[in-house]
Amino acid sequence: MILRRPFFWLILIFAAAFIYFPVHSHDVPLREDLVLVAIAIILASNLNLMIGYTGYVNFGHIVFYGLGGYIGLYLVSVRGWNLVLAALTAGLAVSLCALVFGLGILRLRGAYFALATIGVLEAVKAFVANFNPWGRSTGMYLSFEAYQTLGGAMRALWIDYYLIVGVMALSLILSLSIKISKFGLGLFAIRENEDAATVLGVNTTVYKAIIYSLSAFLPAVAGALVFYKNAMIDPFVAFEFMLSLEGIVMLMLGGQGSVTGAALGAAMYERLRSTLLTSPKLSDFHLVIAGGLLLIVVLFAPGGLIGWLYRLVPRSREVIE
């Protein structure tokens, strides 16, 4: 079923391009740029599951990424686990936490839910900043020897890159498969009118808890992989409220509710930010420009780039999900 969708193959080609170009040219700076883009896509497309599909604004999405990073780094550096196993464990553990938390805070709707997610983020951040085994506010470091198990730092970083691209592809495939499933239809019903969805027999409590927990899994895995690459983590980098909000900006820019929209917005915003930050004249004003852009999208094109494309070329809906 999903194999018959042209978009599924587009995702694979897209991911293959991410692997092919830096490997072919042995271009490490290009790889580093692409890592940032891939992370942005992972965060935005999983956030899209909550905001775009279900209509619940999650301000604290970054908490999954940070917690995943902490658990992953802890397992690799202190317990000496294998990277893949550690990342998967981090993903599962964070998903489970999200499920438990979700059953509580998903009873709230609209703005109340949005506020609660800020509370969860700040509470977790404060907890981690005081948690002794995780180095409190100074965080944790990964010793250089940890890379030896994957054949030296250089090889380890390439392997890590392949894994991150893999997680990116999985994020997009997850978004697509939810979108075309009956489960996805239930989520859309919740987004349009939650009470009507309940009346029509959608078990909204279960649906919302599942999607909240699903949207936590891949960001947590990605967090473990990314902080393995950075070899250090502290609460302020891991749980940055700003990054959480930037995820929302990416989603709006591209078009919420659309798989391509989330990816496109993420890639564009990330490139824009990098360009602005590295340009000597504009680096001070990158927030001003990003803010202005966001305001224009919100006021004049609430469907984002994809919404604009759909209006312009209605038939594009059939291929671009």
Add this chain to the structure above:
Amino acid sequence: MIDGLLIGSIYGLAAMGLSLIWGVMNVINLTHGATIALGMFGIYLLYTATGASPYLLLLPVIGGGLILGIVVYWVAIHWVIGRPMLMSLLSTFAINMMIIGTGTAVWSTSPYNVNFNLPGVTVGKYTFTGNHIAAASAAVVIAWALQLFLYHTRPGKAIRAVADNREAAELMGISSTAVLAIAFGIGIALAAASGALVSTLFPFTILSGAVYQLKSFVVTVLAGLGKPFGALVAGVLLGLLEGVVTPFIAVSWIPLIEFGLFVVVLVAFPRGIFGRITA
């Protein structure tokens, strides 16, 4: 503990602005932190320029906040009223980014402080700094002025009418757009005033507003969204809580307690701890 009480009144003032805007137009104002920071820098600039008492300079800061708020309302808020929640969240956040971005470019993120001290008051073996007392009294006076405005003047009554029921208020001949713009201006002015008061107590950077914004969220939720006077009381309670627990546990644990409380109150008492009393 008394210190906590005094600081709490400033938390309360900041939260009142947030709460007023929420109550009148159902908008969570994410520019709140940025405006608090602007209030701090407003006092800093005026104080270095004129050398007058910061508490006197509060008046121009409040006036500036009012004007800024009305401008922001027309640029960003007016178009998204009545559209999904996400839109107003994002448009206020966009303004926030622009203010913080400009502020960072102008003042960088290094700390500033307003070098002004009032003589302290000694009661028994405790000494309270003059600035704390003056700031807290100013906060109470502003809150009282707001109370008078909302309950005893025509524009104030119009704001309450629009908050209660916008359609009905329009049918009674109240121009709801103007009322919303003024209410937003007042909310921003309150935020700027609280920032101005904070600036006389602690050093600050352009990013410090974010801390007080988060505390305002906590306070607003404790009081129940959209209840400005509940917010003042809840702010004092929060300050008191900080003052009471500080001797017993490390300061770094306080955010965990505050935000834990925040989430629990949201889930268990979504109408605030005063939900039943102040309807």
